[in-house]
Amino acid sequence: MVFRPELSWEFLSSDEINARTLRALRNHVRHLKEVSPHYKERLKDVAPDDIGSFEHFQQLPLTGKKELVSRTDTFLGVSEEHIVETVVTSGSTGRPLIFSLTASDLDRLAYNEALCFHGAGVSPADRAQIFVSLDRLFIAGIAYYRGLTLLGTNTARIGVLPPDMQLHYLETLKPSVIVGVPSFLRKLAAELDDRNFDTRNSSITRLICIGESIRTQDMQLNALGKSLEETYRSQVFSTYGNTELSIAYCECTAQCGGHAHPELIYTEIVDENGNVVPDGTPGELVATSLGVEGIPLLRYKTGDITFRMSDACACGRNACRIGPILARKAQMIKIKGTSVYPSVLTNVLDEFDEIDDFCIVLEGDASSEDQIKIHAALAPEMTSVISERLRARARVSLPILVSNAATIQSMRGESRKKVRIIDKRKQPTR
Numbered sequence: 001m002v003f004r005p006e007l008s009w010e011f012l013s014s015d016e017i018n019a020r021t022l023r024a025l026r027n028h029v030r031h032l033k034e035v036s037p038h039y040k041e042r043l044k045d046v047a048p049d050d051i052g053s054f055e056h057f058q059q060l061p062l063t064g065k066k067e068l069v070s071r072t073d074t075f076l077g078v079s080e081e082h083i084v085e086t087v088v089t090s091g092s093t094g095r096p097l098i099f100s101l102t103a104s105d106l107d108r109l110a111y112n113e114a115l116c117f118h119g120a121g122v123s124p125a126d127r128a129q130i131f132v133s134l135d136r137l138f139i140a141g142i143a144y145y146r147g148l149t150l151l152g153t154n155t156a157r158i159g160v161l162p163p164d165m166q167l168h169y170l171e172t173l174k175p176s177v178i179v180g181v182p183s184f185l186r187k188l189a190a191e192l193d194d195r196n197f198d199t200r201n202s203s204i205t206r207l208i209c210i211g212e213s214i215r216t217q218d219m220q221l222n223a224l225g226k227s228l229e230e231t232y233r234s235q236v237f238s239t240y241g242n243t244e245l246s247i248a249y250c251e252c253t254a255q256c257g258g259h260a261h262p263e264l265i266y267t268e269i270v271d272e273n274g275n276v277v278p279d280g281t282p283g284e285l286v287a288t289s290l291g292v293e294g295i296p297l298l299r300y301k302t303g304d305i306t307f308r309m310s311d312a313c314a315c316g317r318n319a320c321r322i323g324p325i326l327a328r329k330a331q332m333i334k335i336k337g338t339s340v341y342p343s344v345l346t347n348v349l350d351e352f353d354e355i356d357d358f359c360i361v362l363e364g365d366a367s368s369e370d371q372i373k374i375h376a377a378l379a380p381e382m383t384s385v386i387s388e389r390l391r392a393r394a395r396v397s398l399p400i401l402v403s404n405a406a407t408i409q410s411m412r413g414e415s416r417k418k419v420r421i422i423d424k425r426k427q428p429t430r
């Protein structure tokens, strides 16, 4: 496979992108009706050629994670012998999903990531290190690896190693690009500092930040993003990926939202009732991935809250962008009758270097308000300062329980992610 970014649709005019997208969506619906037992039934009254506008497409049924998890077999678009890769979604909420990919799906994933890295200014002249596990049925690591190597970048699969080993490979291989989880990179910076490694004057120039938001709703860097930019003296780029859609949206060099790659994905944002909301309005990210063979989906509800932007980007790409992930839909918190994004709380907590680690535990049932407890590893005298800032910024008064890093880590159980929200609420609708 040869990477030809100049053939991507993202630099076409928005009219041309829209025309091609509408054609691709019609073809996609036709394909679903042919190969997917689930959609054959679900779309039996839909005539693909009648889909004359995006508004019309937006009337088609949404697909939820629950139905995909419970009847995954009926979504398969190919016969079993074409599957070459099995992955599992992280299962941060609900039952994990076993997901199947064909060889062509893996190539598509590589192309998607190559476009992402290319957009962020990464080139074959760079040296990259991936600080993410490539095993444990995890799709993201393999996607970054395949994307970087397709782009032609010399890539080291470092994974997560003890700090001395990380230091060794930073010193000997001198990477310019790091792919990693922001809170991990922040912790690593402190460990490197203890070992007299000067992160401000190292070979690193770009951090591709995965899994956690580094921006606030107004697109400014949050405390975590600022801290990474300063401690590594690097440009920071946010990327958001979704296993079920086999897609990632990544920030370009203009750093103002994650670009969609229009030949691979059609992006919508919907409200509580599934109606599409205007650009800039937060809602649930719903997307239709194009060209997927293994498990092709229609209007898939990701459960992630963000917003869409379709004005022209300074980088020259005319494809739409999404903002930072503001919350998981299931993790929205109800306090005194209003909904609060957990990211508002985590952004405030991230502003304090004095907090070594924290997690927010949500409890309660449908009949009551959510009970929220913040467990933080910090000196007891800091609690009043933090409470005060939470009151000022998030307009909430919450108990802060003094804990230590080991206890907080054990509260996360077996999760392979550094979970910051632990949701124990008993609400069947969630």
Ligand SMILES: [Zn+2]
Binding pocket: 252, 253, 254, 255, 259, 313, 314, 315, 316, 317
């Ligand atoms: Zn751009």
